[in-house]
Amino acid sequence: MTEPATDAHRYSPGLEGVIAGETALSFIDGEAGRLLYRGYPIGELVKSGSYAAVAELLWTGEWHADAQLPCLSVSPAVLTALRALPRSAKPMDALRTAVAIWGAENNPSWPATADQARALTASSPSALAAFARIRQGLEPIAPDPSLDLVAGFLYQITGVAPDEESARALDAYFIVGAEHGFNASTFTCRVITSTRADIASAVGGAIGAMKGPLHGGAPSEVVEQIHEVGTPEHAEAWVREAIDNKTRLMGFGHRVYRAYDPRAAALREVAESMTRRPDWLELAIAVEDTALRVLAEKYPDRPLKTNVEFYAAPVLMGVGLTPDLFPATFALARHAGWTAHAIEQGGANRLIRPDVIYTGPAERHLPSA
Numbered sequence: 001m002t003e004p005a006t007d008a009h010r011y012s013p014g015l016e017g018v019i020a021g022e023t024a025l026s027f028i029d030g031e032a033g034r035l036l037y038r039g040y041p042i043g044e045l046v047k048s049g050s051y052a053a054v055a056e057l058l059w060t061g062e063w064h065a066d067a068q069l070p071c072l073s074v075s076p077a078v079l080t081a082l083r084a085l086p087r088s089a090k091p092m093d094a095l096r097t098a099v100a101i102w103g104a105e106n107n108p109s110w111p112a113t114a115d116q117a118r119a120l121t122a123s124s125p126s127a128l129a130a131f132a133r134i135r136q137g138l139e140p141i142a143p144d145p146s147l148d149l150v151a152g153f154l155y156q157i158t159g160v161a162p163d164e165e166s167a168r169a170l171d172a173y174f175i176v177g178a179e180h181g182f183n184a185s186t187f188t189c190r191v192i193t194s195t196r197a198d199i200a201s202a203v204g205g206a207i208g209a210m211k212g213p214l215h216g217g218a219p220s221e222v223v224e225q226i227h228e229v230g231t232p233e234h235a236e237a238w239v240r241e242a243i244d245n246k247t248r249l250m251g252f253g254h255r256v257y258r259a260y261d262p263r264a265a266a267l268r269e270v271a272e273s274m275t276r277r278p279d280w281l282e283l284a285i286a287v288e289d290t291a292l293r294v295l296a297e298k299y300p301d302r303p304l305k306t307n308v309e310f311y312a313a314p315v316l317m318g319v320g321l322t323p324d325l326f327p328a329t330f331a332l333a334r335h336a337g338w339t340a341h342a343i344e345q346g347g348a349n350r351l352i353r354p355d356v357i358y359t360g361p362a363e364r365h366l367p368s369a
């Protein structure tokens with residue numbers, strides 16, 4: 001039992017500022033708004049890389065610009081399970097279910113390997129796409145091995161190979177979503193891996209952690225909030241009322257970034273360059289300007305800037321995904337990072353088991369004792 005009086009100074013709610021591990025996968029400079037994957041700036045990776053190359057970089061540490069990662073088909077057991085789910089099931093729950101079955105069928109050994117990471121990362125888009133069709137009463141579509149993972153995911157949802165612009169835009173989204181240090185879902189993944197549990201258990205747990213609106217659920221709520229605002233003229237009043245009512249503005253604020261999230265900057269560029277960007281993008285930009293100004297006024301000591309989720313919303317809508325698929329699509333992108341962390345944790349493992357401050361009653365005794 002740890003006494004509060006002696007250890008309270010070591011406690012940081014939400015583990016804010018606590019160093020909980022080491023990683024060579026990504027570097028985040030929250031003050032300067034910089035993000036590097038194994039040393040490479042995120043903006044460069046978006047401009048010149050692909051999700052397959054970035055995933056390989058995370059898994060192996062090597063840069064292969066021509067890396068390929070087509071989607072893999074899912075097993076009959078996964079399809080049976082997806083068909084058995086209620087059509088109203090959340091796509092995140094369907095994805096977690098598919099990952100659990102993948103684990104049960106493949107029984108991956110510990111420590112995790114790059115081959116396991118490739119196989120799981122390439123299977124999950126097919127499972128999510130299958131569920132997206134099954135819930136509409138449509139038959140799943142087998143993956144096309146000639147398409148890379150991102151184009152193959154869109155193809156398996158729609159039955160049509162995506163145009164270059166959509167494939168490129170979603171690829172950019174997958175690159176910025178691939179990895180981000182010790183965020184809640186990745187930390188969950190590492191905790192699970194540290195018990196010597198397999199990669200599917202770790203990714204399944206990570207999906208659960210990402211389901212919450214404070215982590216992965218924000219972009220769909222961004223769309224709702226932008227629609228609530230309605231017009232640029234209404235932005236000021238809406239933002240002020242929301243902040244006064246303690247409503248969180250989705251797509252703003254971050255535990256680590258105090259500067260503009262570099263992923264948001266990259267995705268804003270992508271969104272603005274899309275010919276099929278949603279018609280509310282201009283409104284979103286106006287809302288962003290107002291929100292940044294009002295947040296700075298209300299929280300002068302805690303910079304709250306735009307985060308990745310704000311511009312993820314128009315990119316994901318622009319490629320034709322419905323908002324309820326956004327969190328699970330984010331989870332697909334983060335597979336690269338989660339599985340890379342599972343490999344890294346397994347390579348230098350120590351069971352993650354922090355202390356806790358006990359706040360219950362002092363020792364006492366039952367009446368009969």
Ligand code: ACO
Pocket residue numbers: 014213214215216218243247248249250251252253254255256299302304307308309
């Ligand atoms: N809108 C309004 N106020 C905010 C916001 C926001 N988006 N973010 C923080 N604040 C306020 C809080 O209400 C709090 O105010 P208070 O001190 O008066 O209570 C203050 O800023 C500090 O907030 P914390 O909760 O301490 O900040 P924390 O670092 O824990 O939160 C988080 C980070 C969860 C991302 C938060 O900014 C948030 O809820 N944002 C909206 C949800 C969102 O966009 N999530 C996606 C994050 S990116 C990702 O996960 C990939």
